[in-house]
Amino acid sequence: MSSDSDSDCSHISATPPRRQAPAPPRKPASIPSNKPKPRTGPPPAVATSSSSLQNPTPRRQHQSPRLPPPLISPLPYHIRQPGHAVVPEADCLPILLPGGRLSTSSSFSKIRRTSLDFDESDPVKNGLQNSETGSRNLSIGLELWEKDTVLKQASSVNAAKIMPNLIRGNSTVAPVKLQKCRNEGNFVKLNVNNCKRRFVSRNFKRKGSHSSGKMKFYKRSKKKSYGESHTQNEGLCVEDGLVTDTAKEKITANDERARFNEEIVEEAIMATRENPSETNLLRLLKLVYGYDSFREGQLEAIKLVIERQSAMVVLPTGSGKSLCYQIPTMVLPGLTLVVSPLVALMFDQMKQLPGVINGGILCSSQTLQEYDETTKMIREGSLKVLFVSPERFMSEEFLSLLSSSSTVSLVVVDEAHCISEWSHNFRPSYMRVRASLMRSRIDVDCILAMTATATRTTLNSVMSALEIPSDNLIEKTRPRENLQLSVSYSQNNRMKELLSLLRSAPYEEVRSIIIYCKFQYETDQISRYLCDNNINAKSYHSGMTPKDRCRIQELFSSNKIRAIVATVAFGMGLDKRDIGAIIHYSLPNSLEEYIQEIGRAGRDGRMSFCHLFYDDVTYFRLRSLMHSDGVDEYAVNKFLCQVFSSETNLQGKISSLVKESASRNFDMKEEVMLTLLTQLELGEVQYLQLLPTQNITCTLNFHQVQSLVAGKDMVVAVILKMSQVKQGQYVFDIPTVANTMGITTADVCNRLQLLKLKGDITYEMKDLAYCYTILEHPKDVCSLSAQMKKWLSEVGNCKVQKLDAMCNAVKFALDGCDKSQGCSGTNHTSCLQRKIVEYFERDCALDLPIQKSVSSTFLRADIKVFLQSNSHAKLTPRAVARIMHGIASPAYPSSTWAKTHFWGRYSHVDFHMVIEAAKAELMNFVGKGASLTARIEPF
Numbered sequence: 001m002s003s004d005s006d007s008d009c010s011h012i013s014a015t016p017p018r019r020q021a022p023a024p025p026r027k028p029a030s031i032p033s034n035k036p037k038p039r040t041g042p043p044p045a046v047a048t049s050s051s052s053l054q055n056p057t058p059r060r061q062h063q064s065p066r067l068p069p070p071l072i073s074p075l076p077y078h079i080r081q082p083g084h085a086v087v088p089e090a091d092c093l094p095i096l097l098p099g100g101r102l103s104t105s106s107s108f109s110k111i112r113r114t115s116l117d118f119d120e121s122d123p124v125k126n127g128l129q130n131s132e133t134g135s136r137n138l139s140i141g142l143e144l145w146e147k148d149t150v151l152k153q154a155s156s157v158n159a160a161k162i163m164p165n166l167i168r169g170n171s172t173v174a175p176v177k178l179q180k181c182r183n184e185g186n187f188v189k190l191n192v193n194n195c196k197r198r199f200v201s202r203n204f205k206r207k208g209s210h211s212s213g214k215m216k217f218y219k220r221s222k223k224k225s226y227g228e229s230h231t232q233n234e235g236l237c238v239e240d241g242l243v244t245d246t247a248k249e250k251i252t253a254n255d256e257r258a259r260f261n262e263e264i265v266e267e268a269i270m271a272t273r274e275n276p277s278e279t280n281l282l283r284l285l286k287l288v289y290g291y292d293s294f295r296e297g298q299l300e301a302i303k304l305v306i307e308r309q310s311a312m313v314v315l316p317t318g319s320g321k322s323l324c325y326q327i328p329t330m331v332l333p334g335l336t337l338v339v340s341p342l343v344a345l346m347f348d349q350m351k352q353l354p355g356v357i358n359g360g361i362l363c364s365s366q367t368l369q370e371y372d373e374t375t376k377m378i379r380e381g382s383l384k385v386l387f388v389s390p391e392r393f394m395s396e397e398f399l400s401l402l403s404s405s406s407t408v409s410l411v412v413v414d415e416a417h418c419i420s421e422w423s424h425n426f427r428p429s430y431m432r433v434r435a436s437l438m439r440s441r442i443d444v445d446c447i448l449a450m451t452a453t454a455t456r457t458t459l460n461s462v463m464s465a466l467e468i469p470s471d472n473l474i475e476k477t478r479p480r481e482n483l484q485l486s487v488s489y490s491q492n493n494r495m496k497e498l499l500s501l502l503r504s505a506p507y508e509e510v511r512s513i514i515i516y517c518k519f520q521y522e523t524d525q526i527s528r529y530l531c532d533n534n535i536n537a538k539s540y541h542s543g544m545t546p547k548d549r550c551r552i553q554e555l556f557s558s559n560k561i562r563a564i565v566a567t568v569a570f571g572m573g574l575d576k577r578d579i580g581a582i583i584h585y586s587l588p589n590s591l592e593e594y595i596q597e598i599g600r601a602g603r604d605g606r607m608s609f610c611h612l613f614y615d616d617v618t619y620f621r622l623r624s625l626m627h628s629d630g631v632d633e634y635a636v637n638k639f640l641c642q643v644f645s646s647e648t649n650l651q652g653k654i655s656s657l658v659k660e661s662a663s664r665n666f667d668m669k670e671e672v673m674l675t676l677l678t679q680l681e682l683g684e685v686q687y688l689q690l691l692p693t694q695n696i697t698c699t700l701n702f703h704q705v706q707s708l709v710a711g712k713d714m715v716v717a718v719i720l721k722m723s724q725v726k727q728g729q730y731v732f733d734i735p736t737v738a739n740t741m742g743i744t745t746a747d748v749c750n751r752l753q754l755l756k757l758k759g760d761i762t763y764e765m766k767d768l769a770y771c772y773t774i775l776e777h778p779k780d781v782c783s784l785s786a787q788m789k790k791w792l793s794e795v796g797n798c799k800v801q802k803l804d805a806m807c808n809a810v811k812f813a814l815d816g817c818d819k820s821q822g823c824s825g826t827n828h829t830s831c832l833q834r835k836i837v838e839y840f841e842r843d844c845a846l847d848l849p850i851q852k853s854v855s856s857t858f859l860r861a862d863i864k865v866f867l868q869s870n871s872h873a874k875l876t877p878r879a880v881a882r883i884m885h886g887i888a889s890p891a892y893p894s895s896t897w898a899k900t901h902f903w904g905r906y907s908h909v910d911f912h913m914v915i916e917a918a919k920a921e922l923m924n925f926v927g928k929g930a931s932l933t934a935r936i937e938p939f
């Protein structure tokens with residue numbers, strides 16, 4: 001078995017034993033490498049021999065294909081490449097062996113390998129049998145050990161053992177030679193933050209009362225996986241199915257080992273704090289994670305952050321970005337804040353924290369009690385890492401909690417591209433994450449921004465918002481070398497084409513596959529079709545309940561389903577190492593999205609396969625949808641007038657805008673309204689301050705005599721004055737009551753809650769609204785509207801260009817590639833990689849040729865007919881263009897407008913051309929004025 005430097009558990013995969021990939025020519029053979037290891041079977045697509053490319057043979061056992069040198073040379077722009085730092089032989093640190101003995105072996109992973117000597121021939125013996133006896137045989141000692149770490153190790157062991165990635169892997173799963181258990185890695189939480197409790201082992205800590213809400217979740221989830229994974233624990237702890245020690249002996253031994261371990265880790269942390277040298281950092285890496293060397297970019301990022309310099313890290317998915325903040329977190333005093341875009345991602349990251357780092361989460365799905373417990377830990381200084389959403393991070397309440405109670409050493413902005421409106425994934429709430437605000441509010445200077453994909457423009461805007469010096473950019477966006485990229489035109493029946501792809505080499509051999517679709521209905525359709533054809537598949541999309549999504553992700557992660565048919569909603573934070581194929585059923589929206597999605601394959605280093613089906617219809621459909629966020633200047637103007645309307649223009653008072661009705665009135669998506677409001681808050685002039693969104697209309701019933709309740713409570717007295725009585729119920733607006741009394745909306749809500757608890761009233765809330773206070777009125781609303789409209793259009797155009805760039809890359813592979821540089825058949829790894837590198841070098845905003853859409857001579861005539869037949873409707877050029885493109889909008893829903901036979905008829909024609917045609921036709925209508933009944937909005 002190979003002794004790969006990357007102790008990622010791939011060495012204990014159930015996939016047939018793989019020989020070590022020959023060392024890439026660039027690196028000396030003796031250096032432990034993190035280079036991808038090929039899957040057994042087909043030679044990698046990027047192989048230089050074209051014959052090997054033509055018919056990629058399926059993964060076979062006992063072959064040792066060679067990974068060719070990368071076709072793409074390193075990027076020409078600034079990349080800091082520290083190379084792989086390796087522990088010098090002389091500096092090999094003592095490693096804890098089970099039983100507390102020390103070894104100077106250079107690798108934890110080696111120890112693991114010898115200790116986990118799987119005979120891969122007997123899955124039953126190895127895993128399944130153990131699962132039955134599992135719960136019986138678990139010792140008390142195990143309870144006291146760090147379940148988290150044990151389970152992590154165990155689950156990767158077992159998943160690999162029992163669920164080979166290759167269907168026909170014929171993997172012989174080993175019985176376990178069970179000698180050692182549990183003490184690899186570190187199982188203690190260190191007192192690296194100088195809090196009162198010193199070196200509290202997580203196990204012992206759990207016995208105490210001190211736990212955050214998050215920790216509760218953590219415990220629960222661990223308990224669950226503990227139950228599920230008891231087979232693995234058994235595998236690790238039991239010899240021939242028998243418990244080897246008494247529980248008592250285990251407790252003592254474990255106790256001693258834990259103490260010993262604590263001291264070593266603490267000593268390593270202290271040494272690194274005093275001298276953050278490469279040797280000390282490597283020592284820490286090895287002790288805490290068991291890894292021999294840093295991956296490209298990691299060491300440099302870690303060093304910068306420990307020196308308290310802000311840094312921008314652009315590393316591919318799965319390349320180990322988390323370590324770039326986890327190690328500095330151990331070394332730096334105080335708290336590390338991680339701003340993360342998704343709650344699920346926070347929980348995933350939290351689970352992946354090593355035992356030495358005490359982590360917590362603050363998110364909206366927590367109960368009040370969980371929230372209180374976490375904030376208590378922040379105040380006590382016993383948390384080292386806190387995950388928060390951008391919304392929470394920039395909230396007044398949170399910032400004042402931090403500034404009053406905790407020293408924040410580092411802010412990590414995960415998925416930092418979301419800050420930039422020029423990225424593929426802009427999030428308005430991320431706009432609030434700015435260096436200036438962090439400095440002034442929580443006194444933090446050191447920011448680590450991390451992303452897997454960003455163009456030059458995106459990087460520039462992120463780095464400028466976070467004030468990261470250009471020298472501190474650590475970037476490696478070269479596509480991974482163990483991914484074979486192929487594309488084909490989709491002809492008539494794409495589902496059939498997908499099925500035959502899955503039934504042909506090399507896909508037929510792949511155990512774990514993600515199929516990406518664009519639309520939710522497609523995922524259901526396709527998964528059903530695959531199941532009907534004996535392929536175990538499930539769909540996944542954001543329309544499903546969180547519980548179902550979670551269940552399906554778990555089934556996929558534990559290899560109980562072969563294929564997951566998903567929208568873009570699936571995969572963020574997923575760290576499943578043995579995904580062997582990614583299939584794009586539809587074109588991704590951008591090359592960034594494509595890279596991110598294919599980056600989920602082959603994390604175990606084995607050769608993996610990525611296929612994309614292209615068809616023009618989908619491209620045009622996607623291009624149409626890119627325009628669904630677009631707005632007209634007059635709509636922006638109307639919106640701004642409402643925001644600054646006379647009723648709510650009292651400075652310092654709370655104003656509100658009900659999301660649903662405003663969205664319909666202005667024909668603007670809710671995200672677009674939020675983007676505009678955020679711009680009004682964060683632009684050059686701060687016109688307003690956004691408050692948390694909340695339901696603002698309250699319908700109240702009294703269960704006591706109203707005057708009695710009002711007599712006792714001023715809020716109720718005001719409510720009685722401000723309410724409309726409808727069928728005996730009192731209906732009022734929360735901000736109005738708050739403004740009248742000069743209190744906050746939260747105060748009003750708390751008061752109502754109290755009265756409800758006392759049984760005096762019951763009430764219901766509705767109308768979710770954006771709330772804000774106006775700080776300054778714009779001098780010229782018209783020019784502000786024009787400015788904002790221009791900005792929104794540029795953002796929209798950028799999205800279209802990204803799609804065009806994606807399409808161009810694929811079309812080049814399909815039609816333009818002369819197959820002289822390693823491409824053959826449908827395999828276009830070489831030319832697609834070149835296109836990707838070019839794109840990230842040159843940027844999307846540059847002169848990538850845009851796919852020309854067809855013009856149509858019938859367009860104007862059809863628009864004319866459409867206008868005549870809908871003369872009763874209120875129409876604008878944009879509304880007409882949307883209907884012709886088949887794009888629903890808040891004021892023109894598909895439920896009404898999809899009935900017209902013009903719906904989507906011109907989606908192949910450039911959207912702006914359709915707007916122009918609609919404008920001209922509407923002008924004609926206006927010109928003929930008198931005979932028209934159509935109410936035409938100004939444009």
Ligand SMILES: Nc1ncnc2c1ncn2[C@@H]1O[C@H](COP(=O)(O)OP(=O)(O)OP(=O)(O)O)[C@@H](O)[C@H]1O
Binds near residue numbers: 320
């Ligand atoms: N130096 C290293 N040597 C070996 N394995 C490593 C190293 N650093 C990280 N890893 C492993 O690589 C895997 C991916 O790491 P991580 O989740 O941090 O990647 P990421 O870049 O954050 O991915 P994503 O973009 O998907 O969030 C983890 O299993 C981690 O333990």
